[in-house]
Amino acid sequence: MKDLFSFLPVPFDLIAYCVAAGVICISFIAAMASIFVWLERKVSGRIQDRLGPTRLGFWGLPQMIADAVKLLTKEDFAPDVADKFLFKLAPYLAFCASFIAFVSLPFGNGIVGHELNVAAFFILAVLSSEVFGVILAGYASGSKWSLFGGIREAAQVVSYEVPRSMCVLIPVIVAGTLNLNTIGKQQTGFFWEWNLFHDPFTFVAFFIFFIVATASCKRAPFDLAEAESELVAGFHTEYSGLRWSIFFMAEYASMFAVSGAASLLFLGGWHSGLAPFELSEQWGWVGHGLNVVVFVSKTSLLVIVMMWIRWSLPRLRIDQVMMTCLKYFLPISCVLLLGVCVWELFVPNSIETGWRFLSAFVCAALVFGLIFRLLTAPLTMPRGELPGAWKGVATPLMNSKA
């Protein structure tokens, strides 16, 4: 990609490339954020029987535009007691941290801002500094609720960083490199080549990582920093309008980043798992494009799972959050780390291959079974009707049918 700007003199081609990559990233994140906001509404609407998102226009898509307009036009104010400078700075800090993670997140084979040798480590590092924005926001608001939220966030993120790093280490040990692009390439082939199925420890590690990553993105059920029932709205109590939306862009960006990391580390990255070769090497630009599509959809799937969790599970208490991390995830991830080391050192290849196929096919069977069941299960309601308390209320679908 760097060749694109080779017509410029020496330092400027790189600068131009950087600027271009940055613009692409930012617009991608912005687009993603608004899509995710829409998606979140849809998911929550489906799960919790909320009507709005399912109604407005085509698939509720105009809601996205309505949200954007609302946020952009909302009055931007800061409390009197707030530390204005920090108050204004905080959202950008949080966003920057999430944004920088995309620098080394490969979307496809070589489709990466800057190919770092320590990319996995780097992503962890920058994501963990997102907490600063939250802390500063909490402090600068000059509100007790915000300060509590900020401090909760700090404690939670710093704690969850530890098991998260350990879970990242597990596929890294399997791969022998911290370079995410290399890790992605190593999983070329069918889906049983994914690190998820490498051994029982990586299999468990994926789920632990995913939970811990959810927590470190301060998503429910770990969203104690913005627990509206306790702290009004936590660190962003005093924010509104654009600044508030930037916090949410940061949150969605970091969700996307950790999900991307998860899919790269465990789920084969940009590989569909259905072709035994690297698409980009065989089909050129088309392959690259397919890779990006596969990667984005995989990652989005993980994000949707996060939303699914958010709308399904109740929020934990702060002491439960900390206990879950320090008493359960930390020891478990330590054991997994040791286990994967032992596996790498002492387990013969035949057993490894056997496990690979066994677990992959069992998982595939389960997934297919689930999908089949979902598709074939009888509907609890007649098509177009709403369930529960909304039973009998007219819906557009009903209207159209009628």
Next chain:
Amino acid sequence: MTELGLTPYLCLGAFLFCCGLLCIATKRNAIGILMGVELVLNAANVNFVACARYVPQFALEGQVFALLVIVLAAGEAAVALAIILNFYNNHSTVDVDKADELKG
């Protein structure tokens, strides 16, 4: 200046070092002093890494010791903050000038 040599890095390190010292010397807030210490440590680290880059035989050493300094700084900060919090609990202040019970 078309080539970037070792000197600019060392100068930057020197600048950070002096800032750190100045910070320690002019802050009365205990945490401010701690920040000064962090600056000084970072100055040293900049020198380490720069030397690791520009002096081939230090390529590994410089990085190793930079890492060690980083880790040590983390430990130092933890203990220092614990002490500061203790001090705050006992004196209800973080003004180090109040910590003069042992002065001569």
Next chain:
Amino acid sequence: MLSWLLATPGRLYVVATLLPLAVFALLLIGGGVRAVCRPYRETHGFARFCYFFLGGHKPLKSGAYLATAGIAASAVLAVIGLVRFLDDSHALSPIEVEHRWAERTSWAEVGATESGPAIALDLGYRIDHLTALLFAMVACVSTMIFVFSLGYMHDEMEETHEDHEAHVKRPGRYGRFFLFLSLFCFSMLNLLIADNLFQVFISWELVGVCSFFLIGFYHERRSAGLAANKAFIVNRIGDAGFMIGLAIIWTYFGTFNFQEIFTKLASDGPPMPAYLFAIAGIGVFLGCVGKSAQFPLHTWLPDAMEGPTPVSALIHAATMVAAGVYLVGRCYPLFSPDVRLLIAYTGMITLFLGATIALVQTDIKRVLAYSTVSQLGFMMLALGIGGWVAGLMHLLTHAFFKALLFLGSGSVILGCHHEQDLRKMGGLRRKMPITAFTMLVGVLAIAGTPFFSGWYSKDLILSNAMGFALHDNQHMALFIVPLFTAGLTAFYMFRLWFLAFTGQPRDHASEHAHESPLTMIVPLMILAVPSIIVAWGWPLWDPHSSSLAHLLEHAKPGMANGLDREDETHLAGWLALAAAALGVTTAVFIYVLKKVDPASIQAKAGALYGFLKEKWYFDEVYDAMFVRPTIALGFCSARFDKKSTPAAQAEVADRTMNVTSLDGVLNVLGLGTLAIGGKLRVTQSGYIRRYVTVLMVATLAFVAVFVAVYFVG
């Protein structure tokens, strides 16, 4: 095990040496465990079991048997070793003998450099004729003494022993006695087999400390404690000289190994200035003077009689005093002619001194003690005039008959219920016939009666002395004095025997005397045999054909050859015999026929008698020369520090110091520091930023110096 021993038969000696040490260690551990368990003896459990298993309240009797068995085994090994060594030295070449009978290992290394090897402190053993003979002698005599002690120390076996002299009741110390004896024997045996001066020095000090323990065995008695201290301190004076000698030798030779030193000496001569060589020799000899109780450090030996009699026997016959003579013989090449002359004159003075004092002593053990001093003087004299063989042979023969005499005196003392005064004895011949007879053998041997072992060695010494004196007329005294002393020896030894064993009992103690038990008699009888025969050779009547002398000739250091000048006419022997006969006759006249009353002589020569009785006033002189000045100096120092106040306010004086003296100076230092600190503490403001400012100044200075030195300069 056997093949290991036989591969290098010298290891027999190692085993024999280490046996007493092993016994010592066992007894020590046993005693220690018992002492540790003692507080728990009332409780039940393992500690109580240990306590009573190891003897409980009673002294360790089995320990004594163990120790005796150990030293007896050593003696057996020593005799086997002697026989095998004599065989080997006949059959094999010297190199092979060296290979089979010497080993060494490096114990500690100092200063290894690339250019040269490290200087190593070695541990090792080397057996030659001298060592083999002395080793066998020490082991055998010690065994006899151990067996004797089993009987002699019998009253220490009681659970509560009452010391009548110190008036205290205490537990018996049977086991402890043998513990120390074992260590003593180990030290002496180790000293004998050592092939280097370092090991000798270690054993030397061990011997010293053991003698300290044993002389002070009845430490409740003040006199015993003082005697032990005296022995130890006087020995330290000698050891200081020894240390100086060692230091010089180490510096110039770089090794302590005898063979290496002698080889270097023989090939290149002394590698140091002549005066240093002389000082080294004198230093080593000074050590021997202390250990072997030579003039002027002889005063400790008679006092050492405070220990139990077997200890006296061990010190006088086999171990401690023998060590000094042995070392002079062993280090012979280290002595330049001047030093040898010094040795000879020291020996001469000592032998005369000892004999004259022995004339008038009335304590049976003191007579023997001074006779030992005198006999040691003979040995030193012999060594000094070049009679290497004569001196060491006298050491050997003297060991047997002096052990016999001391054990005999022990038997007498026990028989007379711890009465040691000769004036209160008498007529014991009939009450303790075996003791009397065996002691007579000893007396005859020491007096130089023909065909007794003492005759051979003393004859050899005197003939060497005569040869030396004839060769160099200005040293005629070196012959005349020993000759005269030979007569004195015969006189005082017979005086002892006559006073103790003939006539009528003069005190109720001797009236109720009885013969000692078998464990004491048997060693006496056994020791009587070598006292007679140990120096025999063929023809029997020729003292110069003694086989012992011929054996010792093998071990004679090369440079001692040609030094001894025997007279060929045997005149010295006849003269000595005549002197001895004269002495015996005088003794018979005075003490048997009672032609002359000793009291009248005493009255006529009152001054001389007093002079001798008070041991030439040596103790008094030393007291005046060293002890009193030291104490006076101490008082002066105290006066210097303390203000002089009336005696009534002594306590006040202790507290008030003289401010202008040392104490005052120290106070000024302290107060000054305090004042400076008081000024400086203001700088400790408690403000971190001030400290950092100082730090910056310091850093600035350092960096400036750095820049100046490395870049500008």
Next chain:
Amino acid sequence: MSLDVVLFTAIASAIAFSALAVVFSRNIVRSALWLLFTLIGVSLLYFLLGAEFVGATQLIVYVGGTMVLVVFGVMLTAQQQFLKIRIRPQEWLVAGILASALFVLLVTTSFHLGEGKNSPPAEPMPGSGPLGVGFLTQYLLPFEIISVHLLVVLIGAAYLARAKRRPGGNRD
């Protein structure tokens, strides 16, 4: 002008500005923020130098760990009266003069030390692999010492900062 020079100039001036701001900020929270920027800048400098692992470590430990702690401390002790405690101007003057003198000296030294080292060697810096191997072989002892040190710090900090029960209970 190569890209390196451009980037270095940008980053270094940012670092310098932030460092100065750390010193001169009256408000301790602002100081912490500027320190954060300094540290991030330093880590960017490491990336620029090619020491990626050190840079990432700087980010995760310093920025994500140490600085969070510092800010945490600031917040726990931040009351309005402590946010802006000052010292006398004379002290500022003395410290400033000394620090600038030191800076001049150090810069002089830097110019001497940096002589002849104008271009870095062609081969890249050793990455995480050689570093890891180095830590487990050649630098095992310092590594172990640091590990034990961290353990001690962990225990010590936990002990020092634990909630103490006051006998009187006069303060919360």
